[in-house]
Amino acid sequence: MIDSIAQQPMLAALIALVSLGMVFGALLGFAAEKFKVQGDPIVEQIDNLLPQTQCGQCGFPGCRPYAQSIADGDAINKCPPGGQNTINSIANLLDVPAPALDEEHGEEEEIKTIAYIREDECIGCTKCIQACPVDAILGAAKLMHTVIVSECTGCDLCVEPCPVDCIDMLPVVQGIVQWHWPNPPTTIDLIATSKMSSQEDAA
Amino acid sequence: MSRTWETPGGVHPPENKSQSMTQSIGHLPIPGTLVIPLHQHIGSPSKIDVTIGQAVLKGQTLTRATLSNNLPVHASTSGTVIAIDDQPVAHPSGLTAPCVTIASDGRDQWIEHVGVTDFRRCGPLDLLQIITDAGIAGMGGAGFPSAIKLSPxxxxxxDTLIINATECEPYITADDAAMREKAQDLIQGIEVVCHILNDPKRVVIGIEDNKPQAIKALRPYIQESSIEIVPFPTKYPSGGEKQLIYILTGREVPSGGLPIDLGMVCLNIGTLIAIKRAVIDGEPLISRITTVTGGACGVNRNYEVLIGTPISHLLTHNEFDEKNCSRLIMGGPMMGFSLTSTDVPVVKTTSCILAPGHSEIPADTPAQACIRCGLCAEACPVSLLPQQLFWYAQAKDQERLEAHNLFDCIECGACSYVCPSNIPLVQHYRSSKGEIRKANIDKIDADNARQRFEFRKLRLEQADEQRQAKREARRLVTEQARATSNTSQPGSSAADIIAAAQQRVITKQASPEQQKAKFERALLAAQSRLQEAEKRLIEATTNGSKQQQTICSASVESARQKVDQTQYRLRELTD
Structure with missing residues (x-):
């Protein structure tokens, strides 16, 4: 049997290749089952990059649904709280060009704002508590409410439902602790000769 | 003589140290008001302990430490607290911070204080507590609480105590002056620290060779002891903690690590003198030696300055010429920062006030394009790649910046100093570091928000499920009830239900005999009420008013009707 196969090189090669294919096929099949990844890792990664304000400005009920939508091919520039930084990092992750922020969904704010309840005007209706996506408002029915500053993401979803308009979005105070060195002015691309000519122009 | 190692890179800027060393350490008159910032160290701020209008004595605590990384601050002179508010402080941002303002009474009266008679009899923890209570933070620049550094x-x-006497920044001579004039205090401070550290194997004073007089002043005190003085060639920046450790021991502090990882502790000259004063004299840290120098100052000199003295007070006593001053710098020309106001006070970390003339340190020339000369890489004492970091900083590529070890940068400014294009490289790094730190904080906040959002979603879902389950249970119960009634009365329709209801009413009713007896009793009662009403009517007709008569006749009528009704019902029942 082996002799006859050995004498026919075509057949020998065929058997060898088919058996190799079967072995590796089985191996791959086993690995695919054994090391199966639950869920969609790319959604997880995109969700990690989003700012988690859960504000819904993108048109989705929270950051994760938007991450899912991006994974399904939606535009990556619908997140105003994240701003250009978030767009850049998502573009980096997905290896696509980074577009500018879609103004339709809102503008990027320079300074983070957080909600502040004017407490003596609060009537204790609990509407803002129900609206807050991160449980950052403390209070009970017919009792004064207040915002837990450290937990507020500044999504301003609580402003709209307030029947007495006692919620303000105030910028976070930038103290010495939060301060960091600003960017130095950008490099001017001048060479000595063009500097001279520009001075002459000015004169 | 011990061997020394040479750090990579480094620069040799003009030293400019001789101007301020022509005179001995001076003392200034006590300023009218002192502004003492509450937070002068790395760590959390401490709680205020005085009120406006309160009289304070020199050395009295103004704040109380509540946490382990808190340090108190003390009144630098006696006087009255006139304000507790936010004031501009010595910080590159020029922002305000909480401060206590004291109007001095000029008497400079000390609070009662007493030092430890023999520190060798005290436990290390007691001595560390004294150092904490004295508010001692590293006086080299960072302001790290010294007691935490020395804690076992x-x-x-x-096993190694390193005394940083390098003072590598140009212009600054505060430590040099202190070594020359307060050598004995310094040695006593070292002895105290050695006792706290349980006598380390090696005690080294690392000093640059441009301070021969300081070395000469220290020599007599160390003849008997095991303290070594190791001079090494002058080069900027040798005074960085990690650089000094490498120079003296040839060992590198790991990236992101601390000297303690190598079993070493590094202390500054000013800090050691403050420790001596705290332990042996019982005096808290209320003054420090500060160099006031620069071409715009008529007098260049070191002063023993009270913490909280406004810079303007220092300048007016040094013939400061504002017109000739290009900018006012706190710290040295390499690592210091420009001050926006002369009202800011001297703090525990203020080693120098530099007021250079226009020719000394000219205003910033605009940065030009990088010509890729590579001088910055040669100058970097940490062997980073400043050029690469510069590109990544401009591109805001935080990942690559971290991969290129941006956080190992000691911000010495050697790269900016050598740059022929005047690119403020170190500013780019500082700003990038700040952005990365902020991004990390934002990331933590975002993760926290996500967790809360998901927990809320889960909670709402659970509440919804519970409500659904309750509704389902109720539905099942009604269905079951209907099913049981269906089996007992097949073919249930509206008529059947009414019949069943009537049946239930009938079963509830009493038997005919009982009913008859009940009506008979009612009849008897009604008849007796009728008789009584008739009797009252007769009485009313004989001697009552017209109104009484009508009332009585009406009651008789109603009683008669009642009797008729009962009789009728009784008859209906019996029929």
Whole structure:
């Protein structure tokens, strides 16, 4: 049997290749089952990059649904709280060009704002508590409410439902602790000769 | 003589140290008001302990430490607290911070204080508590609480004490002056620290060779002891903690690590003198030696300055010429920062006030394009790649910046100093570091928000499920009830239900005999009420008013009707 196969090189090669294919096929099949990844890792990664304000400005009920939508091919520039930084990092992750922020969904704010309840005007209706996506408002029915500053993401979803308009979005105070060195002015691309000519122009 | 190692890179800027060393350490008159910032160290701020209008004595605590990384601050002179508010402080941002303002009474009266008679009899923890209570933070620049640095660590014994007498920044001579004039205090401070550290194997004073007089002043005190003085060639920046450790021991502090990881502790000259004063004299840290120098100052000199003295007070006593001053710098020309106001006070970390003339340190020339000369890489004492970091900083590529070890940058400014294009490289790094730190904080906040959002979603879902389950249970109960009634009365329709209801009413009713007896009793009662009403009517007709008569006749009528009704019902029942 082996002799006859050995004498026919075509057949020998065929058997060898088919058996190799079967072995590796089985191996791959086993690995695919054994090391199966639950869920969609790319959604997880995109969700990690989003700012988690859960504000819904993108048109989705929270950051994760938007991450899912991006994974399904939606535009990556619908997140105003994240701003250009978030767009850049998502573009980096997905290896696509980074577009500018879609103004339709809102503008990027320079300074983070957080909600502040004017407490003596609060009537204790609990509407803002129900609206807050991160449980950052403390209070009970017919009792004064207040915002837990450290937990507020500044999504301003609580402003709209307030029947007495006692919620303000105030910028976070930038103290010495939060301060960091600003960017130095950008490099001017001048060479000595063009500097001279520009001075002459000015004169 | 011990061997020394040479750090990579480094620069040799003009030293400019001789101007301020022509005179001995001076003392200034006490300023009218002192502004003492509450937070002068790395760590959390401490709680205020005085009120406006309160009289304070020199050395009295103004704040109380509540946490382990808190340090108190003390009144630098006696007087009255006139304000507790936010004031501009010595910080590159020029922002305000909480401060206590004291109007001095000029008497400079000390609070009662007493030092330890023999520190060798005290336990290290008692001495560390004294150092904390005296508010001593590293006086080299960072302001790290010294007691925390010296605290015994569980997993690492400290076997080397390094005394940083390098003072590598140009212009600054505060430590040099202190060594020349307060050598004895310094040595006593070292002895105290050695006792706290349980006598480390090696005690080294690392000093640059441009301070021969300081070395000469220290020599007599160390003849008997094991303290070594190791001079090494002058080069900027040798005074960085990690650089000094490498120069003296040839060992590198790991990236992101601390000297304690190598079993070493590094202390500054000013800090050691403050420790001596705290332990042996019982005096808290209320003054420090500060160099006031620069071409715009008529007098260049070191002063023993009270913490909280406004810079303007220092300048007016030094013939400061504002017109000739290009900018006012706190710290040295390499690592210091420009001040926006002369009202800011001297703090524990203020080693120098530099007021250079226009020719000394000219205003910033605009940065030009990088010509890729590579001088910055040669100058970097940490062997980073400043050029690469510069590109990544401009591109805001935080990942690559971290991969290129941006956080190992000691911000010495050597790269900016050598740059022929005047690119403020170190500013780019500082700003990038700040952005990365902020991004990390934002990331933590975002993760926290996500967790809360998901928990809320889960909670709402659970509440919804519970409500659904309750509704389902109720539906099942009604269905079951209907099913049981269906089996007992097949073919249930509206008529059947009414019949069943009537049946239930009938069964509830009493038997005919009982009913008859009930009506008979009612009849008897009604008849007796009728008789009584008739009797009252007769009485009313004989001697009552017209109104009484009508009332009585009406009641008789109603009683008669009642009797008729009952009789009728009784008859209906019996029929």
């Amino acid at each position: 660590s569980k997993d690492k014994a400290i």
